Amino acid sequence: MLETNRTKDVELHLTLKMQKRIILFVVVKLMIVSSAEDEKKNLTAVVGGSITFPNVVKELGFLIKERQNIALVTKGEFDIIREIYQKKLEWDRNSGLFTITDLQRNDSGVYTVQSKNREVLTSSYNLRVYDSAPTPAVIRLNVSSDSCWLRCSVDKWVTLFWYRDQEILNQSSSQLYISITVDKSSRDSEYKCVAANPADNKTLLIDVKKSCGFNETESGNKTPRSYWIVGGIAVGFVLLVGLCACFIKQRYLQKDKKSSQTQESDGEVQYTSILIRSNGQKQGENLPEPSEPSEPNDCSHLTTVYSTLEHQAPQTEPADRI
Numbered sequence: 001m002l003e004t005n006r007t008k009d010v011e012l013h014l015t016l017k018m019q020k021r022i023i024l025f026v027v028v029k030l031m032i033v034s035s036a037e038d039e040k041k042n043l044t045a046v047v048g049g050s051i052t053f054p055n056v057v058k059e060l061g062f063l064i065k066e067r068q069n070i071a072l073v074t075k076g077e078f079d080i081i082r083e084i085y086q087k088k089l090e091w092d093r094n095s096g097l098f099t100i101t102d103l104q105r106n107d108s109g110v111y112t113v114q115s116k117n118r119e120v121l122t123s124s125y126n127l128r129v130y131d132s133a134p135t136p137a138v139i140r141l142n143v144s145s146d147s148c149w150l151r152c153s154v155d156k157w158v159t160l161f162w163y164r165d166q167e168i169l170n171q172s173s174s175q176l177y178i179s180i181t182v183d184k185s186s187r188d189s190e191y192k193c194v195a196a197n198p199a200d201n202k203t204l205l206i207d208v209k210k211s212c213g214f215n216e217t218e219s220g221n222k223t224p225r226s227y228w229i230v231g232g233i234a235v236g237f238v239l240l241v242g243l244c245a246c247f248i249k250q251r252y253l254q255k256d257k258k259s260s261q262t263q264e265s266d267g268e269v270q271y272t273s274i275l276i277r278s279n280g281q282k283q284g285e286n287l288p289e290p291s292e293p294s295e296p297n298d299c300s301h302l303t304t305v306y307s308t309l310e311h312q313a314p315q316t317e318p319a320d321r322i
Contacts, residue, residue: 040110040124044199045103046132053113055123056096061115063089063098071098103129130199133158138193138204140211146184148212152193152204153177161194182208 045051053063063071070082071089078091090099098113112124134154142149152160159173162180170178182191191206208214 040126043125043127045127045129046199047104047129048132049103050099050101051103051127052097052099053111053123053125054097055113055115055121057091057098057113057115058096059117061096061113064112064114066109067112105129105131128198130197131156133195133197133200133202135202136160136193136195136204138206138211141179143212148182148184148208148214149179150182150191150206150208150211151177151179154195158195158197161196163192163194164189182212184212184214187212187214 043051055061057063057073059073059076061073062069068082070085071078071080071091073079073091073096076093078093080086080089085100088100088102090101091097092099096115100107108127108129110124110126112122114120114122134156136152136154138150138152140148141151152162154160154176157173157176160171160175160178161168162170162178164186169180172178180191187208189208191208193204193206195202
């Protein structure tokens with residue numbers, strides 16, 4: 001008996017769920033028909049990227065692709081209807097926004113977001129998914145004394161642009177390469193090649209002075225040779241100043257050394273031998289000159305002072321008379 005009741009409950013639940021889906025399906029169809037004439041907004045994305053539709057669905061709403069319902073929200077619950085979107089379609093409960101991730105080229109198409117609260121709000125979008133733009137390559141084809149010919153190329157069909165500063169010099173969406181001629185007079189401008197599609201672009205900046213091998217001397221800039229000359233002059237000047245400083249310093253040191261030697265010589269005292277005359281010699285007699293030194297010594301700047309010394313014999317006291 002209990003098993004019979006459980007079976008009936010399950011069948012009733014499935015029946016109600018099926019009826020709910022049928023009712024929602026009918027409502028969606030009616031909403032699609034009513035919004036068939038809505039203006040579509042264009043959206044672009046890159047393969048492998050993601051796209052978020054800006055319409056908010058909180059309580060009741062649908063996400064439809066090409067008039068086929070792929071997901072619905074009822075009473076705040078999210079349900080994916082088409083199996084292929086199980087791993088790539090998301091709904092944010094807080095923001096109420098649908099997001100498709102890991103986009104592929106076959107995800108392109110018309111999407112409709114419908115939300116129903118007090119009124120039905122419907123918005124349609126024409127989504128186009130593109131491959132990422134290729135990175136362009138630039139080669140030099142020819143160069144002369146006054147100009148240079150450059151070619152920009154890609155390996156996928158995109159729109160190519162040649163820019164000089166903000167000016168478009170050349171563009172094409174029907175071939176895989178485009179070329180320009182660069183005049184030497186405009187070599188200081190910014191050149192770039194851009195490969196772009198509606199969802200992505202890649203830019204390559206070109207140094208035309210390097211790519212074309214223009215001589216920078218005529219543009220008013222110093223060449224490497226000029227820099228070497230200026231550097232050599234500066235180094236030579238520094239060395240010259242250093243040599244002058246060393247020479248002046250050496251001269252002053254020599255002068256200070258000579259002055260110090262002179263002062264030391266002035267402070268020397270010349271000693272000479274003293275001859276003590278005996279009692280037999282009279283006072284005032286000339287004293288003999290001191291003998292010459294055994295070794296030559298330049299003492300011409302010294303003065304010899306002579307002094308007369310007397311030597312008195314010690315007096316003896318008279319003997320006591322007997």
